[in-house]
Amino acid sequence: MLFNSFVFIFLFLPITFIAYYGLNRLKLYQWAKSVLVIASLAFYAYFNLSYLPIMVASIVVNYGIGMALNRGGSLLKLKTMLTIGILFNIGLLGYFKYTDFLIENINAAFSTSYALKNILLPLGISFFTFQQLAFVIDSYKAAKTTVGNMSANTPPQSKSIPGFLDYCNFVTFFPQLIAGPIVLPEEMLPQFENERNRHLNSRNILDGLYIFAMGLVKKVLIADSIAVFANAGFMLAEKGGLTMAEAWLTSLSYTFQLYFDFCGYCDMAIGIGLLFNIKLPLNFDVPYRATNFQDFWRRWHMTLNRFLTQYLYIPLGGSKTGKARTYLNILIVFFISGLWHGAGWTFIIWGICHGIGVMICRAWHKGGCRLPDWLGMFITFFFINILWVIFRADNMTIAWNVIRSMFDNTSLRLTENLTSNLPSILPNTINMLILFAAILLAFIGPSAYSIMTNEKTSLRTKQALAIMGITVSIFFVSRVVTFLYFNF
């Protein structure tokens, strides 16, 4: 089920909302939590019922490991449980996401012809696996601390494992289940346990409606409208036939489509979370205004970056193990980030390029060099825009066709190839104006989230924006287009 679908907006969300608060009002708190879990499982199963057992199995195994860790024991036992947990999660993700990629590469490298398994990738597996990995690692750290304290003859810290329902909600809570934000146990579990969150909160409802509306506008009005240029451009690039203007239109359209698509999804997720008094973390902070690559990754998909920093970069030694090792750690993190986004060389190359960008930026700053913000922003956006081409293209040939055309100034006009017969409900001129507005919004407009959290924003402003956003974007909901990040 998509947030931008009628079945979600008119049926699923109202029913879940009424059932959740209705049961809480009757003081049936465990039932209310159960309703949230059941609704989330139904939300997930709506995409494909066969995904459900995989997710349920993953929840049960990880919770079991968490319980075993919570019971404590020798360090060896804890380490064994941690290893099992990590292997299980990486194995699950590896099997479903990377098996065919591995076979393809073995076939290519050794001229073998092993048959592809054509394994169906369960939706959101990259997200819920990372979240549970965080839970297992955090449980290990807590248990290890307890063991350490006991050996030092200090009283053990009693950090009990969350209840199973709270854990299920942490993993499956439907606003963040399919495409994040990637939440951590420490920020979610207390919210599900907090008794104050069981009651309707008008302010949260108003904020939730406002930011949901803004997300819906970003997705259905902006991202889906400018997507037509990106889709047509990449299709044409398969044959290599793009002019310079078309190549730039293609790359810029995708750059802003991806941003408004994913940011729109996250805004909607935050909004829906607020309707249930759950605050999800911010995932985007006007990323195209970043003045360098490091800054970009502090603003783009912030929760993925946080996860990789906390659970990969720091355990690898972070920046505390010497210069060369620090750069290697950065490269490893971005290699994993690329691979996490998709099982393909284009994603890996994209990730490594970003890693190199961050390394150069780090060296530049360490060397005491600085650029004016406007120049840094321009250069960063320029390269990020090019790297999105690699990210979007089905293969490096197509990516190269687009990138080459971007710098081939022999033809500067838009041809009919790109602009005719686009599958759009709006005319090209309007789509072009939407692209222009998207660029302005991304570079100079206030973010929807900052408007929401700004104390000075009046409730009436939020009300007006919520009403306008929902009533305008509802006309575009029937062109149901999946969120781009569902693929990752």
Add this chain to the structure above:
Amino acid sequence: MARKIAIQTLVIIIVLLAAIAGFIIWADPYQQYRASDDFVGNQRLEIPGVARNHDYNAAIMGSSMVMNHSPEQIDSLFGWRTYNFSFMGATHDDFGIALPFIIKQGKVKHIIFDIDYFTYASKEKRMAEYLWDDNILNDVSYWFNYTSLEHAIQKLRNPIKRKNLYNFHDEETEAKVYDSYSKAIGGEGFDSRIYDMGHNAMAMNFDNTVGHAIKASSGKVEWLLFFPPYSAAEYARIEHFGHLEDFLKLRKHIVDNYCTLPNVRMFDFQADKSIVCDLNQYNDTRHHSHAYNRMTVSEMENGGHGISKRNIDSNNAEIRRISSEFIRSYHQR
């Protein structure tokens, strides 16, 4: 204060959405709820409502090849009450959805249907399926829809009357046919992402959609199937891209499997040299004049140009000859 504004927001949103839905239901641009004499001219969106709410006992269906057929002309010849339910750029997916729905209405007793190979090669899906069923719940996609809103306004301000519906006319000349052919063969041919020109795929697509509807409606609906008269240039175009035999095998498959069914009569205008080589009757390699519309339905009424297992091979051989002759004459020009 926050509570009051939150409730107000929800109420205003609900009222506005109800008003939008109410407006679309009232204007009913696609005639989903009641018949109207005012049309908007979009076949895939409009035909389901018309099929449900108008009065008719016959339909002419198919691709753009029959889009300009006048229902009145058919009525005057056959004595039916006909509606034109054709689709521009028809695909087999269109017919897989439209035919069961139209037949289910229980009104249509006769269907004149053109067999256009393009339809069965195309992989595209263009139907707004929520309009082609009786499920009231999915009408929400009709109410809250930018295209519905545009068409509702068009219907109120500038409706199309039935006699002008889907009546596109363009000048027919030999020069246009040659020009269209030159452009076609200068291009890249049938895009394999959109078309599967293999005869097995096309035959399967026909069987699963039109063929299935024909067999399922046996005893209820009479079918007049016909191969529409493309120009000779169209055969040459298909041959240029290496698919002439696929095209001919599809024809044979359909004739062999359907011409003997009790509810089917079948006609072939594609192998008549006097028709397909008169290029002044065409405005591109495929689409022909109104004169040919009249001719084809008159012939069907008279029983002329029949096709059966007996003459399919000779007709296919004739198409091969026509194609070769066109290619030869084109190069000699």
